[in-house]
Amino acid sequence: MQEANVIRSLSALAHEARLRVFRALVVAGPEGLTPSSLAEQLNIAPNALSFHLKELFHADLVSQERHGRNVLYRAAFPVMNDLLTYLTENCCQGAVCLDSTANSCEC
Numbered sequence: 001m002q003e004a005n006v007i008r009s010l011s012a013l014a015h016e017a018r019l020r021v022f023r024a025l026v027v028a029g030p031e032g033l034t035p036s037s038l039a040e041q042l043n044i045a046p047n048a049l050s051f052h053l054k055e056l057f058h059a060d061l062v063s064q065e066r067h068g069r070n071v072l073y074r075a076a077f078p079v080m081n082d083l084l085t086y087l088t089e090n091c092c093q094g095a096v097c098l099d100s101t102a103n104s105c106e107c
Contacts, residue, residue, distance in 0.1 A: 012059035
């Protein structure tokens with residue numbers, strides 16, 4: 001992962017609401033969630049949620065897919081895993097300190 005992408009991802013996650021949205025999408029898994037579900041679940045106003053989803057989308061941390069009149073948002077698990085790998089690749093001076101499943105998601 002390029003350093004510029006890491007900075008963009010971390011910047012997007014450095015806000016309480018965006019972090020909560022991203023974590024909710026990670027929990028939802030590949031099925032994803034609609035903005036209305038997210039707004040209700042997280043108690044975030046729809047217009048504020050729209051702004052935060054846009055920021056996460058521009059950071060490539062979420063994907064969106066249109067289903068008729070609805071938009072479904074999903075966490076971008078490959079990007080999340082790349083970010084985690086980047087942050088931990090030199091952990092413990094290269095020694096294995098976590099098992100291989102501790103820093104990735106198979107979703």
